[in-house]
Amino acid sequence: MxxxxxxxxxxxxxxxxxxxxxxxxxxxxxxxxxxxxxxxxxxxxxxxxxxxxxxxxxxxxxxxxxxxxxxxxxxxxxxxxxxxxxxxxxxxxxxxxxxxxxxxxxxxxxxxxxxxxxxxxxxxxxxMAEPVYNLLVKKAADYIEENYGEKISVKEIAEHLYVTPNYLSDLFKRHTGKNISAYITDVRLEKAKEYLTIPECNVAFISERVGIGNSRYFSNLFKKKYGMTPSEYRNTSI
Structure with a gap:
């Protein structure tokens, strides 16, 4: 590297x-x-x-x-x-x-x-070396990366890429092993971890910033994925 x-x-x-x-x-x-x-x-x-x-x-x-x-x-x-x-x-x-x-x-x-x-x-x-890698999947992932803070849906991403939602969902799952909704949540939670390293950002602000408006729901999702609450993660990261 x-x-x-x-x-x-x-x-x-x-x-x-x-x-x-x-x-x-x-x-x-x-x-x-x-x-x-x-x-x-x-x-x-x-x-x-x-x-x-x-x-x-x-x-x-x-x-x-x-x-x-x-x-x-x-x-x-x-x-x-x-x-x-x-x-x-x-x-x-x-x-x-x-x-x-x-x-x-x-x-x-x-x-x-x-x-x-x-x-x-x-x-x-x-x-990139695998012949099954699909450019549409990468474009969908890029779109999610750029818009994770907004309310985005499979339908919206599919329209952006000029394909049907069902086709995109099947393609994304086949190449990543994960459905798009789950992938969006994972991206949002990873971004939340970055914000949690900033002491001035409270949990409500972060949940809103990453596109999960309900802070309680956000905290539950975070704990389910990482085994600790956002506040507990912050204490281990700062």
Missing amino acids: DIVIIDDEPKIRNGLRHFLDKQEGWSVTGAFENAVDALAFLSHHDADAVITDIKMPEMNGLDMIARLKERDTDTEIIIMSGYPDFRFAQQAIELGVLRYLVKPANPRELLQILKGVEEKHGRVVKK
Whole structure:
């Protein structure tokens, strides 16, 4: 797995590079002190994961992420910032950032996140190699990813893709092993986990933000999937 690090603090940048390069199968292909140089590098080199600070000279991390996402939606972004600012965290989530960690970050937590990236990319490569992989399924998943915060239905997704709901449902279940409604719920709950790392976001706000208006129903769904309430999860994540 290829990783890029962007941080204007040499101690953190070099420490991360040394720490991650020791992991088997991982390689830090670039470590930069500013976002401008990193963006130039990433325009010619692929990366599975980017670990970046926000406050940096010339260009801040959020602006860099926005530019990167315009041309590359596959690279996972992890923010490590010394600023636990709600506005930064909210903007990061809207940009599709995987996690927002506050310095000093827990090395074990960072490793766990990156191992998840490695597993995800491995699954994607495997799926893309399978002849049964269907572009419609990917488009449906992309639509859900972009609209999870709204009230979306199988009918609406099918209309967007110009197919019938029954055809899309059968196709999605055949290729993913999961029905679309269950998949939408899973995406929403995963997004909720990201919001739960932000102390300023209460459960009612998060449930509304991820498209599950009833906070009690949201809490029940969350506990059923993860074995703990949203508040309990927050206590283990912050």
